[in-house]
Amino acid sequence: MTTMTFNNTCFEKLHKSEAWMYTNVSALAKTEFAFATTFVDESIIREYDIAPANPLIVLINGKLHEEASRLCDGVTVNANHALQGSVASRGDSEIPSVECDTITIENAGKQTIHILQFVSGECPTAASGRVLIHASDHEEVSVAETHVCLGEETHLFMPLTEIVAGKEAKVTLVRAIRGSKTAYQLGQLHVCQEDSSNVQTHTITLAGKCSRHEVFAYLDGEHIESNFDGMYMLGDNQHVDNHLRVEHNKPRCNSREFYKGILDGNAKSVFTGRIYVEEGAVETDAMQTNQNIVLSDDANAISRPQLEIYNDDVACTHGATTGEIDEEAKLYLRSRGIPADSAETLLMYAFLNESLEDLADDEFRRALTGELLSTMPGGDFIRTL
Amino acid sequence: MTTPLLEIKNLHASVEGNEILKGVSLTVNEGEVHSIMGPNGSGKSTLACVLAGHEAYEVTEGEMYFMGQDLTELDADQRACAGVFLAFQYPVEIPGVSTKFFLKAAVNAMRKYRGEDELDAMDFLDLVEEKAESVSLNTDLLDRGVNEGFSGGEKKRAEIFQMAMLDPKLCVLDETDSGLDIDALKIVSDGVNKLRDAGRGFVVITHYQRLLDHIVPDFVHVLMDGKIIKSGGKELALELEAGGYVAFENCGTECCCG
C-alpha cells in the first residue's frame, strides 16, 4: 500500500495566509496518508443511495465503482474533455489534489444525477474527486452529490467540482457532507457562467471534523442568476469554513449567498463571502447573508462579508446574525402547548428547514431532513409530525 | 358556589425591575365575556402575557387562579394545555415551519397532556379545514411559514383560527381587532362568537367600542396605569368612546364619575 505525507508542502503554510486565517489544517502535514483503492460494503452504498430510480455515480477514494453505479447518457469517465480544469485554473485555491477519476456530466437534462463519493480505509486515507458539470447553451444539468468519509480515521477528501453554464443554461448542484465526524474535507467549487444562465448550489455540512468549502464564481455574462446556499449543523470538535468569492464581471447580474447553521458544543463556523464587482459591471445586485444559532458558550461563529466594488451602480447587501434561540418565538410555541424542549427543537428545525425547503430534489431533501433530525437533539419529536 | 374560570387578586407584575401591573383584580366566570380597555402603555398586554406565562414578567405580589389552580405554578406550555389561550397582539413569524405543521405539534402536545391519543393525519386535516372555514382563512396560508409574510389582518385571523383549533377554556384576545378591515372584523367576531358557550370565558382587550358591537361583552373594565379603575357593563365602553380616558384619570378604585 502506498502511503505518503504532504509534508510541509502546503498544509502548514496555509494557516499563515489571510484566506485560511480561521482554519488550521497544519495537522494534515504530519499525517501519513494511504492512497489505496478499497471496497465499500454494498449495504453502506445502498444506505446512501437515496434515489434508486435516478442515475448514480459511485466513487470510492476517487475511483469509479462501476458495478454500483447507474451511468446514463451525458456522463463520461476520464474523457479527454477540452474544458477539463480550465475553470479551476482561474481560481486561487491552494488545496492540493491527488490522482483520481474525472467524471464529466454534460447536458443531462432535468433528471437529477446522484453522485456518491466515499473515502474509506483502515488507516488515514487521502482522496480527491473531480466532477465537471457542463451545460451548453439552453441546456440543463442537475446533480446531487453526497460525500461520505467512513470510519473513525482522519481521512482527507479533496473534491474539486467545476460548473460551466452556457447561455441560458441552468445548473443545480446540491452537496451534502455526511458520515464520519473525524474526517477532513477540503473542497473547491469553480463556477463559470455565461449570459442569462442560472446556477443554484447548496452545500450542506452535517459531518466532518474540519470542512472547508471554497466557491469561486465567475459571472462572465449579463443577466446571470447565481444562488450559493449553505447550511450546517455541527457539534463538539467540528469546524466548517465556507469561503466564497463571487466575481461580477458583466452588467446586470444577480447573485445571492445565503448560509445558515447551528453550532453546539465547541463547534466553529467561518463564513467569508467576498463579492467582487468589476468596473463595467453596472446594475449588479449581490446579497450575502450568514445566520448562526449558537447553542453553547463555547461555540463560535465568524462571519466575514467582504465587498470589493469598482463602480457605483450596484446594490450589494450583507447581513450576519449570530444569536441564541429566539425567546419570543419559543414563548409563542409554548403558549400553544408545546413543551420548552420540543419548542426549541421545532425552532432549530424551522431555522435549518428554511434553507432546505428550496431544494428542488425531493429525495435529496427527504434524506437530508432525515439525517438532520437524527443528529438534532429531540429530532424524533419532529418526525412524529 | 362554582369555581371561577379565572380569578386574579391584587396582581402586581414587573418587567426588568419596572412595576407595570400595580394590583389588578379580575374574576371571569364560565360563559362570560370581559372586555379590557385602557390607554396605550397601561399594561393590557402585560396582563395578557402574565396570564400566558411569559417569563420576562415577574409576578411580585398577588394571586391568579385558573379553575382553582394556582397559575404561577404552571409553565407557559402547561397553562396552554390546561386551557389558557392568548391571541397575541403581535404574533411572531417563524419561517421554516408551516402553521399546519406547528399546530399538529400543538394539538398533539395538548392531547398528550390530557392523556388522549394523538390525532391521526386525516382527522387533523379535517379539523384544519373546518376551523379555517369558520374564520374564512385561506388554507394556502397554513402551508406557509408560521405568520411569515402574513398581512396584519391575516395574522389576527390566523390567531383566531389557532384558538378554534386548540379549543381553550379561557381565551385572551389582545387587540385582535386592530389591523382588521370592516369585513374582516365581522368575520373574526363571528368566529369568536361561534366559540362562545357556557363553558368558555373570554378576556377581550381592545381600544375600540366597535369590536364590542360584534362581540358583546358582559363586563367592561378600564385599566389605567396598571390598575383596573372602573368596571361596568357594556355601556361603559360607549362612555369611554364619548369621553376618552381623560374623564377617568382622577378616579380611584371606587370610581364614581361618568
Ligand SMILES: Nc1ncnc2c1ncn2[C@@H]1O[C@H](COP(=O)(O)OP(=O)(O)OP(=O)(O)O)[C@@H](O)[C@H]1O
Ligand atoms: N420588556 C419590557 N421592558 C420594559 N418595559 C416594558 C417591557 N414590556 C412592556 N413594558 C412597558 O410596560 C408598559 C405597559 O406595556 P403594555 O404592552 O402592557 O401596554 P398596553 O396597555 O398593552 O399598550 P398598547 O395599548 O399600546 O398595546 C409600557 O410602558 C411598556 O413600555
Ligand SMILES: [Mg+2]
Ligand atoms: Mg398591548
